[in-house]
Amino acid sequence: MSYVMSLAGLDPSGGAGLLADIKTFEAWRLRGLGVCTALTVQTDTDFLGVEWLSADSIINQALPLVQQYPVDYCKVGIISHPDTLAEVMAALRTVRPGISFVLDPVLRASAGYVFHTAIHAAWASILPSLTLLTPNYDEAVAMSGLPDGELGARSMARHCAVLLKGGHRPSKPGHDTLFHANTETDFAPSSATAYAKHGSGCVLSAAITAALATGMPLPAACRAGKDYTFRYLMSSPALVGWHEAEERQTIHY
Secondary structure, three states, rough: OOOEEEEEEEEOOOHHHHHHHHHHHHOOOOEEEEEEEEEEEOOOOOOEEEEOOOHHHHHHHHHHHHHHEEEEEEEEEOOOOOHHHHHHHHHHHHOOOOOOOEOOOOOOOOOOOOOOOOOOHHHHHHHOOOOOOOHHHHHHHHHHHOOHHHHHHHHHHOOOOOEEEOOOOOOOOOEEEEEOOOOEEOOOOOOOOOOOOOOOHHHHHHHHHHHHHHOOOOHHHHHHHHHHHHHHHOOOOOOOOOOOOOOHHHHEE
């Protein structure tokens, strides 16, 4: 059994955050371990509020898990502040020094609720601790402090790999680009149209984390995560879709 962890908010609708991550991990036939970073009040259409958990609360949930299970990859969703994340990552690495973190920097809910304003310096301080950052265009602007998301992604990629997602991307809508090791790899969308989904960014980052946990190299994991997310988008016309189990033998690196 392979294990992968999510540090994310609890979305009662099940479409995003912690519950969506666990569904995705299990579809990849991995054991999903979940640590709550925030209690949200939301449906698939409306975001009503959030109660943040402290670094100590998050660490107290996570430490027994990494002490008992061989967790090598951890996906991170919403969290109260970059400083909180830095404290959590440091604590987990005292137990598992090699654990890798994939951050989906959710700065704004799809329903419009703003979690963070641009805290450029605080975000910059945690980038070297990440294996992968998965911002959309607007998040890349906010996190980098630069006026252009493409330039922001390239700038942040000096510190960690960055997958710039196609959402809100003016020049290449639907295209994801991986900035990694001085290279740029573009992933075109499978189709020009797809059903919109609440929490699609959570699913993408969780699927990439799962693919990495199966042993895929980063570019292949990003491609596999994008393919999985497209199948999830097309699974239903509703705002929350269905997670179909991955067959390990059909995944090509």
